[in-house]
Amino acid sequence: xxxxxxxxxxxxxxxxxxxxxxxxxxxxxxxxxxxxxxxxxxxxxxxxxxxxxxxxxxxxxxxxxxxxxxxxxxxxxxxxxxxxxxxxxxxxxxxxxxxxxxxxxxxxxxxxxxxxxxxxxxxxxxxxxxxxxxxxxxxxxxxxxxxxxxxxxxxxxxxxxxxxxxxxxxxxxxxxxxxxxxxxxxxxxxxxxxxxxxxxxxxxxxxxxxxxxxxxxxxxxxxxxxxxxxxxxxxxxxxxxxxxxxxxxxxxxxxxxxxxxxxxxxxxxxxxxxxxxxxxxxxxxxxxxxxxxxxxxxxxxxxxxxxxxxxxxxxxxxxxxxxxxx
Numbered sequence: 001x002x003x004x005x006x007x008x009x010x011x012x013x014x015x016x017x018x019x020x021x022x023x024x025x026x027x028x029x030x031x032x033x034x035x036x037x038x039x040x041x042x043x044x045x046x047x048x049x050x051x052x053x054x055x056x057x058x059x060x061x062x063x064x065x066x067x068x069x070x071x072x073x074x075x076x077x078x079x080x081x082x083x084x085x086x087x088x089x090x091x092x093x094x095x096x097x098x099x100x101x102x103x104x105x106x107x108x109x110x111x112x113x114x115x116x117x118x119x120x121x122x123x124x125x126x127x128x129x130x131x132x133x134x135x136x137x138x139x140x141x142x143x144x145x146x147x148x149x150x151x152x153x154x155x156x157x158x159x160x161x162x163x164x165x166x167x168x169x170x171x172x173x174x175x176x177x178x179x180x181x182x183x184x185x186x187x188x189x190x191x192x193x194x195x196x197x198x199x200x201x202x203x204x205x206x207x208x209x210x211x212x213x214x215x216x217x218x219x220x221x222x223x224x225x226x227x228x229x230x231x232x233x234x235x236x237x238x239x240x241x242x243x244x245x246x247x248x249x250x251x252x253x254x255x256x257x258x259x260x261x262x263x264x265x266x267x268x269x270x271x272x273x274x275x276x277x278x279x280x281x282x283x284x285x286x287x288x289x290x291x292x293x294x295x296x297x298x299x300x301x302x303x304x305x306x307x308x309x310x311x312x313x314x315x316x317x318x319x320x321x322x323x324x325x326x
Contacts, residue, residue: 003097006283007104010254016050019257022283022290023053030068032060033289040267051269055261055279055293061088061237069093069287078130079236090132090237093287098239101284102136103143105253109243110174110197117146117166121177121185123153124203132236133201137176146171160189167193175224176232178203179216186223199230199243213248213308233308237292239284242306249305255283258306260299275299275309 005018024044027034037043037054047053060066067073073091080087092098106113120137141149148166152159166173173196177185182200198220217229228246242250242258252258259279260270270276278296285292300306 003100003284003286006255006286007100010283015254015257018283019050019053019281019290020047022286023047025286026068026289026291030066030289032056032064032066033068033291036060050257050259050281053281053291055259055266055291056289057293058088058235058237058295061090062086065089065091066237066289067091067093067287068289071287075135076130077132077135077236078128080124080128080131088236090288092239097284097287098132098135099139101239101253101255102139102241105241105243106140108253109245109251113140113143114145115172116144117171117173118144118149119159119162119173119175120151121159121175121181122151122201123181124178126151126153133234136241156185156189159185160191163193163196164191167191167195170195173197174199176201182220183216183223186220190223190225192225194225196224196226197230198224198226199232201232201234217248235294237285237288238280238282239288240282248307249301250307251305257281257304258298258300260306261293263297263312266293270299272300272302277312278306278308 010018027037027044033056036056040054042052042054056066071093073093074095075092077090077092078087118141120141122134122137125131125134148162163173163175175196176199179200179202182198200220220229221227230246231244231248231250232241233250234241240253240256242252242256244250259281260274260276261279262268262270263276266277275297278294278298280292280294282290282292295312296308297310297312298306298308
């Protein structure tokens with residue numbers, strides 16, 4: 001398939017036919033997904049709409065090579081985990097698809113990357129190889145071309161000074177960080193920022209107690225002096241992200257869609273406003289699997305926006321997820 005089909009303007013009317021085309025391609029070219037579909041009795045002939053497309057449980061990425069291409073992997077993204085047994089691996093055969101996906105989505109939601117200084121507070125991700133979040137953040141830092149753009153590890157004092165100096169210059173800044181590091185920054189170095197977007201990617205990594213979104217965002221808003229906290233929703237197994245500009249309401253780029261499945265019957269979809277398991281359609285993930293059943297719980301609204309409300313109890317907490325409701 002050609003990527004131009006994915007990233008060119010996709011209307012609601014065009015999404016379903018394209019999703020069905022991607023389904024047929026992956027049914028044929030992805031041995032793991034094809035076998036999964038056939039086990040459920042789903043074929044290219046009897047799948048006629050999105051609601052009939054099987055969603056591959058995300059756990060398959062922990063034990064199987066989920067690829068729809070004969071090309072060798074250009075890069076392997078891996079989720080965080082204490083052992084290799086519970087680490088997902090995403091074999092990416094065309095890294096330009098990932099780059100095109102996150103750059104196009106960033107531009108759609110925030111405008112040109114060159115208009116920003118990008119500061120990344122992602123210590124836990126920098127400690128390991130294979131993080132898709134680090135790959136994206138590093139590329140955004142480079143493409144911003146701002147001399148102050150960069151990663152920060154444990155130098156919270158330096159980050160504070162940089163943020164204050166940039167704010168005085170009225171520089172547009174995006175501070176993207178893992179939750180526990182942003183909390184440390186907000187509590188130890190409170191400030192009032194007028195020109196900075198604070199974006200959390202989730203994840204306490206066992207360093208802080210888990211907390212609900214409202215509590216986390218309230219502390220961050222007070223600590224950074226900003227009216228809203230933005231969020232990014234993505235995962236190792238996908239190539240696209242959704243973004244929230246406040247209140248935990250996420251929106252997807254045109255080539256990504258969220259559906260909600262019944263927690264008790266994973267083959268049944270829920271209507272708008274009802275809580276269930278999150279299924280993700282990521283058409284950019286054409287060389288892997290575009291139809292993923294996550295372990296996140298949420299609900300969607302009529303305008304296509306959605307909320308994350310927690311995770312299934314038996315699921316492990318891992319990279320690029322938001323948080324767990326206790």
